[in-house]
Amino acid sequence: MAVVRYQDATRTYPGTKAPAVDKLNLTIDDGEFLVLVGPSGSGKSTALRMLAGLEACDEGSIFIGDRDVTLVQPKDRDVAMVFQSYALYPHMTVAQNMGFPLRQQKVPKEERARQVMEAARILDLVEYLDRKPKQLSGGQRQRVAMGRAIVRHPQVFLMDEPLSNLDAKLRVQTRSELKDLQARLGVTTVYVTHDQVEAMTMGQRVAILDYGVMQQVAEPNTLYRYPANLFVAGFIGSPAMNLLPTTHEGDSVVFGSARVPVDAAVAEQLAKVGPGQLTIGIRPQGLEPGTAGVPAQVVVVEELGSETFVFVEMEHLGQSTRVRVRVDADFRVARGDQLFLKVLGPVHVFGPDGLRLKTPNETGD
Amino acid sequence: MNLTARDRALRGESRWGTAALGIVTWLVAALFFFPVFWMVLNSFKTELVANAKPVLFFEPTLERWQAVTEETRGLLSFSEAFSNSFFIVIVSTLIVLLLAIPAAYALSIYPIKGWRDVLFFFISTKFLPIVAAILPLWIIARDLGLLNTSQVLIILYTAMNLPLAIWMLRSFFGEVPRELIEAAQMDGTGLYGQIKDVMLPIVAPGIAATALLCFIFAWNEFFLAVQLNPVDSSTVPVWVSTNVTTRGNFMAKISAASTLAVLPVVIAGWLAQKRMIRGLSMGAIK
Numbered sequence: 001m002a003v004v005r006y007q008d009a010t011r012t013y014p015g016t017k018a019p020a021v022d023k024l025n026l027t028i029d030d031g032e033f034l035v036l037v038g039p040s041g042s043g044k045s046t047a048l049r050m051l052a053g054l055e056a057c058d059e060g061s062i063f064i065g066d067r068d069v070t071l072v073q074p075k076d077r078d079v080a081m082v083f084q085s086y087a088l089y090p091h092m093t094v095a096q097n098m099g100f101p102l103r104q105q106k107v108p109k110e111e112r113a114r115q116v117m118e119a120a121r122i123l124d125l126v127e128y129l130d131r132k133p134k135q136l137s138g139g140q141r142q143r144v145a146m147g148r149a150i151v152r153h154p155q156v157f158l159m160d161e162p163l164s165n166l167d168a169k170l171r172v173q174t175r176s177e178l179k180d181l182q183a184r185l186g187v188t189t190v191y192v193t194h195d196q197v198e199a200m201t202m203g204q205r206v207a208i209l210d211y212g213v214m215q216q217v218a219e220p221n222t223l224y225r226y227p228a229n230l231f232v233a234g235f236i237g238s239p240a241m242n243l244l245p246t247t248h249e250g251d252s253v254v255f256g257s258a259r260v261p262v263d264a265a266v267a268e269q270l271a272k273v274g275p276g277q278l279t280i281g282i283r284p285q286g287l288e289p290g291t292a293g294v295p296a297q298v299v300v301v302e303e304l305g306s307e308t309f310v311f312v313e314m315e316h317l318g319q320s321t322r323v324r325v326r327v328d329a330d331f332r333v334a335r336g337d338q339l340f341l342k343v344l345g346p347v348h349v350f351g352p353d354g355l356r357l358k359t360p361n362e363t364g365d
Numbered sequence: 366m367n368l369t370a371r372d373r374a375l376r377g378e379s380r381w382g383t384a385a386l387g388i389v390t391w392l393v394a395a396l397f398f399f400p401v402f403w404m405v406l407n408s409f410k411t412e413l414v415a416n417a418k419p420v421l422f423f424e425p426t427l428e429r430w431q432a433v434t435e436e437t438r439g440l441l442s443f444s445e446a447f448s449n450s451f452f453i454v455i456v457s458t459l460i461v462l463l464l465a466i467p468a469a470y471a472l473s474i475y476p477i478k479g480w481r482d483v484l485f486f487f488i489s490t491k492f493l494p495i496v497a498a499i500l501p502l503w504i505i506a507r508d509l510g511l512l513n514t515s516q517v518l519i520i521l522y523t524a525m526n527l528p529l530a531i532w533m534l535r536s537f538f539g540e541v542p543r544e545l546i547e548a549a550q551m552d553g554t555g556l557y558g559q560i561k562d563v564m565l566p567i568v569a570p571g572i573a574a575t576a577l578l579c580f581i582f583a584w585n586e587f588f589l590a591v592q593l594n595p596v597d598s599s600t601v602p603v604w605v606s607t608n609v610t611t612r613g614n615f616m617a618k619i620s621a622a623s624t625l626a627v628l629p630v631v632i633a634g635w636l637a638q639k640r641m642i643r644g645l646s647m648g649a650i651k
Contacts, residue, residue, distance in 0.1 A: 052551060053550075054547050054550065054551075073550075074547075074550040074551055075550055075551070075552075075554060075555060076553075079551065080552075081547075081548070081551040083544045083548060084544075085542065085544050087542065087545050087547065087548035088548075089545065089548075089549075089563060089566075090567060091566040091567055100549075100562075101552040101553055104552055104553035104554050104558065105553060148548075152552075152553075158551075
């Protein structure tokens with residue numbers, strides 16, 4: 001168990017110009033479950049593989065505990081990794097797979113068997129110890145991969161999209177099991193996923209990457225309530241936040257025919273930003289159909305059972321613009337209906353540089 | 366597998382078309398197998414029967430098998446030829462594997478810049494017809510004092526099979542998912558452990574196939590053997606050819622010698638096949 005620290009860690013793949021990971025600075029606390037999330041090509045897997053030692057760190061350093069591991073080989077880093085494909089050794093039984101790291105450490109046979117059995121008990125694999133990987137289901141293979149990681153009691157767990165090969169139902173179930181297991185073992189964990197729901201539900205903190213650059217690292221709630229910039233605002237939350245280009249008129253920003261007043265601190269910043277495009281961000285939950293407000297035409301209705309999302313088209317800055325609105329499940333609406341949107345908020349305003357204009361009473365971040 | 370009429374309809378096959386193709390396949394197979402069958406049959410005949418008009422039914426005898434394995438003073442004997450061949454072929458195949466496995470591993474897992482050129486260079490050594498190189502080879506062998514030794518054939522058979530082995534093994538190694546090697550690295554293995562504990566067991570069927578081919582090529586090689594090593598320590602193909610004499614056509618005896626010569630290859634193939642099938646069914650990674 002240890003603190004993990006990336007310090008200006010940069011990786012540029014040979015033959016490419018743009019770094020895959022660009023000056024990453026990130027500290028992961030002892031025992032923390034940190035999720036690296038981002039779209040494909042964001043550098044999240046590269047960042048993980050740099051910590052594993054499978055990719056070189058071209059500039060900067062990586063520390064595990066007090067030890068600078070930048071130039072240490074993967075086998076000597078004392079980290080365990082769970083791969084997306086599980087990477088189980090096909091010629092070994094479950095017990096041999098799980099005992100393999102211990103065998104490399106020259107752990108005596110009886111001790112090895114004892115530790116494998118202990119891990120198998122935790123992961124409910126005892127009856128499968130003599131099977132080969134191909135005789136197991138996807139979920140069982142995933143657990144074997146976990147078992148191979150936990151038997152050796154490493155300082156850090158690395159997980160590279162370990163649930164993405166499971167079907168949807170099993171994924172949700174395994175998600176909570178994994179989170180529980182990590183909490184019980186208390187091992188520092190770095191978890192990579194492209195799925196923001198997985199990131200939000202599993203991470204104690206979530207780090208968001210885009211084009212190799214860290215966008216924001218915070219607790220899930222903070223990310224949702226106070227996204228640092230346009231990218232985070234659009235990435236976190238399902239369905240996504242409505243983001244519309246806008247202008248301001250005094251202390252208000254334009255949303256269709258409405259003028260939405262903003263916090264005094266934001267208004268102060270609005271006066272300073274000068275010319276350039278602003279963006280207004282309102283989550284589907286921040287809008288409500290009412291008797292008066294911005295007129296809008298219903299285009300698509302998505303009923304989820306517990307709630308309904310409605311795509312509407314409204315007139316905004318002289319253009320027909322599509323926004324998504326959350327309504328209660330018993331709210332009856334059909335394509336072509338006319339609604340009047342009321343802005344409940346919160347309303348986020350992003351400056352021309354894409355950064356969100358902050359309010360003074362924010363916490364976290 | 367029994368196909369229903371609807372299965373066939375989906376595949377665009379007709380019952381009669383399938384049957385006709387089956388018959389053609391069997392005919393072609395029989396055509397290829399016939400000379401081998403004829404050779405084995407002839408080896409159990411007496412010279413008189415073997416050289417007369419072909420018959421299917423005759424009184425089988427092991428007399429020619431005995432004659433061919435009899436030792437004659439001053440001539441290369443059956444047992445000498447076989448022990449020479451086994452020694453030369455097995456040693457050269459082992460050396461090939463010893464050199465080709467690391468080379469193929471490096472080329473497929475950690476390819477250097479220009480790895481394609483390296484591969485092409487390996488195979489280009491096979492472009493030259495061996496007959497064009499035989500004179501320099503002979504002179505070099507003579508100057509090194511290697512004529513009529515086992516060593517010269519071991520060296521040449523190793524050189525002959527190495528490019529092929531590297532090509533084959535490289536593609537087998539290439540099929541092993543990279544993540545398995547990375548997993549082994551994370552699990553604390555060094556390069557040697559990755560090759561020994563992870564790579565080799567997985568590509569074992571491929572190695573068996575490669576070794577089998579090297580074995581067959583070296584076992585059957587005649588030209589180099591007869592040019593560089595025709596006397597004391599020569600190999601089975603040379604021994605078979607010694608049964609061709611100027612005193613007449615000993616069909617039955619040559620058939621017996623040839624049957625003996627192909628037996629090790631058939632047995633090796635049969636053993637390797639079992640191993641290959643077991644290996645291939647070992648299962649996928651995901």
